[in-house]
Amino acid sequence: MIEDDQRLAAMVATYLGQNGFDVQHSATAAEGLQQLQHASAGESFAIVLLDLMLPDADGLDVCRQIRAFPAPLNTLPIVMLTAKGDPMDRVVGLELGADDYIPKPFEPRELLARLRAVLRRQHTTPATDGHVLRFGRLEIDLDARMIRLDDQDKPVTSYQFNLLAAMAERAGRVLSREQLMDAVKGEPLEAFDRSIDVHIGRLRAAIEDDPKQPKRIITVRGAGYVFAKAQDV
Structure with a gap:
């Protein structure tokens, strides 16, 4: 403390x-x-x-x-x-x-x-058989709880890792902020759902080539976010 x-x-x-x-x-x-x-x-x-x-x-x-x-x-x-x-x-x-x-x-x-x-x-590791999720140059190691882009570690907070893993396991599906908070063990970090936007921004800074023009975590206006199934190699 x-x-x-x-x-x-x-x-x-x-x-x-x-x-x-x-x-x-x-x-x-x-x-x-x-x-x-x-x-x-x-x-x-x-x-x-x-x-x-x-x-x-x-x-x-x-x-x-x-x-x-x-x-x-x-x-x-x-x-x-x-x-x-x-x-x-x-x-x-x-x-x-x-x-x-x-x-x-x-x-x-x-x-x-x-x-x-x-x-x-x-x-708590998100529900899975325990493996590495690969999307082009991006790897999400669920066992080691590590994110790698071009074989370089991309450190994020525990909450952000769980959030990314939850999205990656549902790649291609549009998820609302409420669904994302529920997916991360139903324990919302804050009383306001806009906190999800902050964490998405941190994740984009870690894994996107250009966070201002994201290709991996895409905003669907009025609906939420979708993690892209097909990503540039």
Whole structure:
């Protein structure tokens, strides 16, 4: 947990500790990033709880830095905590790679439920026989949970991988935002379905040759999205 409010951090750590979590707390961005980078194999982290307003850095910048780390740190789930409740702040956080966003004040039970939901999404592979889906130069490895384009790894968040896998398994079918949220284990990330658009944008940035003219994830105006069956080789 990277949070400068010591009282809040102590409350969260106590509550989560009573529910099976071992919470490591850092009061500054620099300390938190150092703790993540220097964690030993036996002390690896499962999730990051990140405050948006820190004394030495903007939480959005911290999120961006974590996503720029080498694998596997760059796919570590991130849940943002912030006193800002503006929907645009949520969109920016999601665009930078956050997995969820909880405005303050919040109920501890809601925080616990959100953390558990993010962790479930991370450890749940979409229903399949377990194989690699290939679409031209794009490979989606469902077992390793990796995306490769031209044999280069394309890291995305756990939620985004599940979203892409769900679309790829239904290639050629137009899926509405509601259907996509249901397909990812029926656990919508946000209360507003436009969050799907943010994640689609992140996926396009990862797998499209030109994200502004997508050939793999295509928008069907007024209906949703379709993952193209036939793609350029």
